[in-house]
Amino acid sequence: MxxxxxxxxxxxxxxxxxxxxxxxxxxxxxxxxxxxxxxxxxxxxxxxxxxxxxxxxxxxxxxxxxxxxxxxxxxxxxxSCDAADKIARARLGEVEMRIASLAALRKELQRMIQGCAHGTVSECRVIEILADHGECRHHHQ
Amino acid sequence: MxxxxxxxxxxxxxxxxxxxxxxxxxxxxxxxxxxxxxxxxxxxxxxxxxxxxxxxxxxxxxxxxxxxxxxxxxxxxxxSCDAADKIARARLGEVEMRIASLAALRKELQRMIQGCAHGTVSECRVIEILADHGECRHHHQ
DNA sequence: CTACATCCTCTAGCGACTAGAGGAGCAAGC
DNA sequence: GCTTGCTCCTCTAGTCGCTAGAGGATGTAG
CATH class of the missing domain: 1.10.1660.10 (Multidrug-efflux Transporter Regulator; Chain: A; Domain 2)
Known part of the structure; x- marks a missing residue:
């Protein structure tokens, strides 16, 4: 077989x-x-x-x-499958946190890209936002 | 200064x-x-x-x-900030894919955990779902 | 002057693979 | 039989982005 x-x-x-x-x-x-x-x-x-x-x-x-x-x-x-359940639950928690943090990240990237007027670097939102972390108030980890 | x-x-x-x-x-x-x-x-x-x-x-x-x-x-x-814009856009694409795949994953983990009746492994949804990838029809990468 | 914190360089390790060298085995066509 | 080309074997080293530790020098507070 x-x-x-x-x-x-x-x-x-x-x-x-x-x-x-x-x-x-x-x-x-x-x-x-x-x-x-x-x-x-x-x-x-x-x-x-x-x-x-x-x-x-x-x-x-x-x-x-x-x-x-x-x-x-x-x-x-x-x-007993409690151990398996525990592992899956822990993983679910991780996944949920990761999703939340990625969603925040997506927002910030969108903001960056929308702000970029395709001019020179000196007016570029992408560079600017990366340089100025102070402006960005989201939660990490 | x-x-x-x-x-x-x-x-x-x-x-x-x-x-x-x-x-x-x-x-x-x-x-x-x-x-x-x-x-x-x-x-x-x-x-x-x-x-x-x-x-x-x-x-x-x-x-x-x-x-x-x-x-x-x-x-x-x-x-020109086109290069920066391109990098940010590429990253946004990655992030969006990752979010979608994590959302699918979350669903599957929830399904696993809800199915687990805290009995023995032989009836455990967690193990069962992992073993039977055929049942799971979500998109990877 | 003695602790103790901070700094230095250097090497090795982590996770989860991936790539490449150098060689052996195998199946098919001539 | 012989060659071609694929798959397989083992082994080592590399990837990425750090992190940990050894072993020693320097700086600072009481």
């Missing part, structure tokens, strides 16, 4: 690049797969699932360490 | 940490200041302005290379 595939095929299937797969193996995020006679890695279905999991979690901005925890949880399905 | 200050005072005034100031000097973002007899750096008002500019630009997410360009522009105020 789970016919084994090469690292290239695994990369294509999972969307994780070949060197990144090797990197994940190196840092112990992905188990070392068996090899062919010619020393090539052979990945099975469970490896592909794991890779997809990792990729998705990375896309969602989870750090490798958080993913490590999530993978341990996934491997042991009888455990 | 511009009485010279120590690196520590410059750090306090600009909000850029001491080692970071030295790092900026090392990569040529900030000119090497004169030194005291005892080999300590002495910063003047223009250095402080430059540091504040850099800090603000970094807070806005501009990369060091972009800041380098912006600083060259700032130093030569008779130039």
């Amino acid at each position: 789970s016919r084994d595939v090469s690292i290239g095929a695994a990369a294509k299937a999972s969307g994780v690049k070949v060197p990144t797969i090797r990197f994940y193996e190196q840092i112990g995020l992905l188990p070392s797969p068996p090899r062919t006679e010619g020393n090539r890695r052979l990945y099975g279905a469970s490896d592909l699932r794991r890779l997809a999991f990792i990729r998705h979690a990375r896309e969602l901005g989870f750090e490798i360490d958080a993913i490590r925890t999530l993978l341990v949880l996934q491997d042991d399905p009888d455990q | 511009s009485r010279d200050v120590s690196i520590g005072a410059a750090a306090k005034a600009s909000g850029v940490k001491v080692p970071t100031i030295r790092f900026y000097e090392q990569i040529g973002l900030l000119p090497s200041p004169p030194r005291t007899e005892g080999n300590r750096r002495l910063y003047g008002a223009s250095d402080l302005r430059r540091l504040a500019f850099i800090r603000h630009a970094r807070e806005l997410g501009f990369e060091i290379d972009a800041i380098r360009t912006l600083l060259v522009l700032q130093d030569d105020p008779d130039q």
Whole structure:
């Protein structure tokens, strides 16, 4: 059923690049797969699932360490999922802060660009606003 | 007028940490200041302005290379500000994409957390959603 | 004059990859 | 069989923007 595939095929299937797969193996995020006679890695279905999991979690901005925890949880399905929930909640908090701060940033960039009359630098809002942080009263971090 | 200050005072005034100031000097973002007899750096008002500019630009997410360009522009105020405008617009585009992707992410995290009934992992929405990327049809990058 | 803070240089480390060198294996066409 | 060209292997070093620490010199307050 789970016919084994090469690292290239695994990369294509999972969307994780070949060197990144090797990197994940190196840092112990992905188990070392068996090899062919010619020393090539052979990945099975469970490896592909794991890779997809990792990729998705990375896309969602989870750090490798958080993913490590999530993978341990996934491997042991009888455990309470409170830990997973906690990680997700922490991440949600981060995301919300990041969105708020990016929204403020967008506003400021828009203000800069709208103010730029395409003249010389001396009248340029972009440079001016960057130079005059005093004018800008938004909240960082 | 511009009485010279120590690196520590410059750090306090600009909000850029001491080692970071030295790092900026090392990569040529900030000119090497004169030194005291005892080999300590002495910063003047223009250095402080430059540091504040850099800090603000970094807070806005501009990369060091972009800041380098912006600083060259700032130093030569008779130039057209099109380059600065272009950099700011590029950054705005990035920010907007990042906001959109974070908003999608927030939705997915909320869905995960709401689905998690605090039971065991096997029924946990958090793990389940991460594992099943197929279900999730949002746009990345 | 003695603490202690601040400064100096230098090197190494972080996270999460990415790039490149230098070589081996493999599948297909001639 | 032989060559071409792709994929694969390992290994090291580089990316970005800092940050941390060692080990030492200098400056300042009590």
